[in-house]
Every structure is written in structure tokens, then in C-alpha cells.
Amino acid sequence: MCDQCVAGYFGNDCTQICPAGCSDTCSKTNGYCTCKFGWIGDKCDTCAYEYFGKKCNETCNSNCEDCTGKYECHLCLPGRYVVGKAAEMTGVV
Secondary structure (H helix, E strand, O other), rough: OOOOOOOOOEOOOEEEEEOOOOOEEEEEOOOOOOOOOOOOOOOOEEOOEEEEEEOOEEEEOOOOEEEOOOOOOOEEOOOOOOOOOHHHHHHOO
């Protein structure tokens, strides 16, 4: 009987995809997993402190006052900005 999910999937019908932050595979029942470096959370769906980017592999640096863990860097220090987002990051409209 086919009762096991293939690697990378979970759920009763094995149609739910394991989160991108999982280091290998996730729990076949709830999707929880061991996180890759730079990720946190039960389902590894949040960037760890001082990491950002779609793959949580970019580190916050001196350009950022706060790194949200939500895939982007916010609140740049005065006179600095993220390329392509100057108005949003500096508050200048």
C-alpha cells in the first residue's frame, strides 16, 4: 500500500510541499522540520535574526538599522537605502 509521502511533501494526501527553509525533509504529518542555516520557526518559514532575502541567505549589514526577518531589510540609516527602494527605505517621498 502506498502510504508514505515522497521527500519534500507532507499531509494526508501528500500534496502539501515542505517549506523552502527545511534542511532535508519535513514531518509527513505537519510539515515541521529542521531548518537550513538562516531560517527559523517550526516550519522554517521565517528568516533568522539578522538574515533576509527570499532564501534567508543575505545578512543584514551596517546599511540596515533593522532586519525584519520577512525577506527584506527595513529602516536604513540616514543617507543609505536599498537599491531600487530609496523612497520606501528612507521615508523620502
